[in-house]
Amino acid sequence: MEESADPPFVETYKNLFEKLDSNKPDELLLVKECELPLINLDQLKYGDELEREECRKKIAKASREWGFFQVVNHGVSPDILGEMRTEQVKLFKKTFREKINIDKSLNFSQGSYRWGSPTATCLGQISWSEAFHVPLSDVSRSKGVSSLSSTMEQFATTLSELAQTLARLLAEELGHYNKSNYFKETCLPSTCYLRMNRYPACPISPQLFGLMPHTDSDFLTILHQDEIGGLQLFRDGKWISVKPNHEALIINVGDLFQDPILIQTWDLTPTSDPTQDFTLILTQDLTLTKTWDPTFGLIPT
Numbered sequence: 487m488e489e490s491a492d493p494p495f496v497e498t499y500k501n502l503f504e505k506l507d508s509n510k511p512d513e514l515l516l517v518k519e520c521e522l523p524l525i526n527l528d529q530l531k532y533g534d535e536l537e538r539e540e541c542r543k544k545i546a547k548a549s550r551e552w553g554f555f556q557v558v559n560h561g562v563s564p565d566i567l568g569e570m571r572t573e574q575v576k577l578f579k580k581t582f583r584e585k586i587n588i589d590k591s592l593n594f595s596q597g598s599y600r601w602g603s604p605t606a607t608c609l610g611q612i613s614w615s616e617a618f619h620v621p622l623s624d625v626s627r628s629k630g631v632s633s634l635s636s637t638m639e640q641f642a643t644t645l646s647e648l649a650q651t652l653a654r655l656l657a658e659e660l661g662h663y664n665k666s667n668y669f670k671e672t673c674l675p676s677t678c679y680l681r682m683n684r685y686p687a688c689p690i691s692p693q694l695f696g697l698m699p700h701t702d703s704d705f706l707t708i709l710h711q712d713e714i715g716g717l718q719l720f721r722d723g724k725w726i727s728v729k730p731n732h733e734a735l736i737i738n739v740g741d742l743f744q745d746p747i748l749i750q751t752w753d754l755t756p757t758s759d760p761t762q763d764f765t766l767i768l769t770q771d772l773t774l775t776k777t778w779d780p781t782f783g784l785i786p787t
């Protein structure tokens with residue numbers, strides 16, 4: 487029998503499934519789809535002073551009002567996004583056994599591969615997903631080991647430049663104009679991560695989370711979702727679903743810049759296309775040797 491690529495979700499959680507309610511929960515039916523504010527970064531790169539200022543204002547407004555926005559003309563070419571996605575699909579197609587051992591062959595730190603929720607004691611605590619969560623220091627160390635690691639390195643470098651630009655703009659929004667090196671010094675490669683997520687279809691129930699509700703405890707997260715989507719955020723007292731835009735990157739202003747915003751993923755409907763239901767994430771976090779300076783301030787909402 488062919489070995490499975492999927493983690494052993496069903497076997498692991500079978501006792502919890504006994505408590506399953508066969509009705510679709512209201513929350514799933516009621517979630518509305520929304521489009522995040524869309525910002526064209528060409529204005530920032532190629533615009534005159536007035537256009538650049540207008541773009542900065544749009545970023546600040548979206549951060550204040552949503553804590554989330556999407557950017558196009560972000561500098562990450564469709565080619566590199568496509569190559570990264572191809573490598574991601576190939577990686578997750580490996581058997582579960584290969585995935586749990588892959589850190590050695592790729593020179594990644596132990597535990598880079600994760601799946602499910604080890605401590606779940608009820609259905610609401612299960613994250614029906616698997617991920618490679620790789621510090622950028624591992625990404626640069628492994629460059630050249632395989633086509634995956636070289637592509638990851640290229641992808642992470644471009645995304646990090648974008649993250650640094652956006653973080654600097656947000657710091658300026660908080661009145662810190664002299665912090666041009668701040669993020670280079672505080673977001674070191676060991677505490678910034680490239681995460682590749684996969685949300686396998688759940689044969690048991692649509693009631694389970696792809697990722698349980700959480701907040702991003704970093705400066706900034708950049709996310710690319712495929713056409714399937716599934717990302718939801720909590721806004722004005724209810725969950726809303728973020729409409730996928732394949733050309734755009736989603737920016738989540740993290741907890742170090744703003745009051746925490748709850749996010750979750752929730753779309754485990756089986757798809758006929760095995761190259762679907764993946765996301766790519768870059769997180770920019772504080773290095774462990776630095777303590778956060780609370781006078782930095784939070785973007786008011």
Ligand SMILES: O=C(O)CCC(=O)C(=O)O
Binds near residue numbers: 711717749765
């Ligand atoms: O994959 C997504 O849409 C969200 C991922 C996420 O929130 C995470 O990896 O922390």
